[in-house]
Structures are given as C-alpha cells and as structure tokens.
Amino acid sequence: MVPLTEDGHPVYEILNLASGKCLDREDGSLGNPVTLRTCDNNDSELRWELLPTPLSSTAFELSTWPRDDPRFTPQCVSASNFTDRNSTGLVKELCEPYDTSQLWSLG
Numbered sequence: 341m342v343p344l345t346e347d348g349h350p351v352y353e354i355l356n357l358a359s360g361k362c363l364d365r366e367d368g369s370l371g372n373p374v375t376l377r378t379c380d381n382n383d384s385e386l387r388w389e390l391l392p393t394p395l396s397s398t399a400f401e402l403s404t405w406p407r408d409d410p411r412f413t414p415q416c417v418s419a420s421n422f423t424d425r426n427s428t429g430l431v432k433e434l435c436e437p438y439d440t441s442q443l444w445s446l447g
Contacts, residue, residue, distance in 0.1 A: 344387065351387040351405045353379055362386045365404050365415065365432060374417055374430045384409075391416070391435065399443040403435055416442045 344351050354363035361376035364386055380386060387405040402417040416435040419428050419442075436442060 344381065346384070346387065346405070349389075351389055353381070353386050354388055354402070355379060363388065363402075363417070368411060368413065368415075370413075370415065370433055371431055373420075374432060388417075391437070393437045393443060395438060395440070395443060396445070399445045401435055401437065401442050402444055404432070417444070418442045 344353065356362070356376055359376055360379070362379040364375050364377045366372065366375050366377075366385075377386075384405060389403045389405045389407065391401040391403050393399050393401055404415045407414045414435055415432040416439075417430050418433040418439065420431045421428055422441065433439070433442065
C-alpha cells in the first residue's frame with residue numbers, strides 16, 4: 341500500500357508488487373471487477389480508504405475514495421465468492437460492515 345494524504349485524510353494506493361500496477365475501481369457499476377492499471381499519484385480513482393469494521397479490531401474494508409464523490413456510490417472491494425482460492429475475483433459492492441467477503445487484514 342502506498343500511503344497518501346488528501347485533505348488531511350489518510351488514503352492509499354493498493355500496489356500489486358508483481359505487476360507494479362495499482363488497484364483501480366474503473367467504473368461505478370456494482371458487481372464489476374476491480375482491475376489493475378498504471379499507478380498515478382494524481383488520480384483519485386486509484387485511491388482507497390481503510391474503514392474499520394465492528395467485526396474485528398484488526399480487519400478493515402477497502403472503500404472507494406472520495407466517499408462523497410457524486411460520480412460514484414461508495415463501494416468496497418469484495419471477494420466474489422467464498423472458495424478461498426487464489427483465483428477468486430475481486431468485485432465492487434456496496435459497503436456492508438457485517439459482510440465478511442469485504443473484510444481484509446494485513447500480515
């Protein structure tokens with residue numbers, strides 16, 4: 341993760357070390373996959389916010405930033421299924437703090 345500050349708020353670019361590309365929301369459609377594209381510190385569509393969740397003190401949700409952008413409904417990165425496989429796709433869904441498919445942790 342590449343930490344940034346926007347309007348005094350911590351936001352992040354999520355970097356894939358293997359490809360050197362960043363997690364991108366690409367469009368505002370729910371259920372569509374998140375993609376990777378060239379990182380650009382000036383592009384807010386590549387920024388994500390880490391939201392705390394009531395289910396865990398160490399887990400968080402990855403939410404689109406800025407949350408008040410009228411072009412996008414705030415969305416969170418979600419596993420497309422619960423198979424726990426490396427090939428499980430990531431999609432954008434409405435943020436639900438009790439949805440375990442949207443919980444992430446570091447380490």
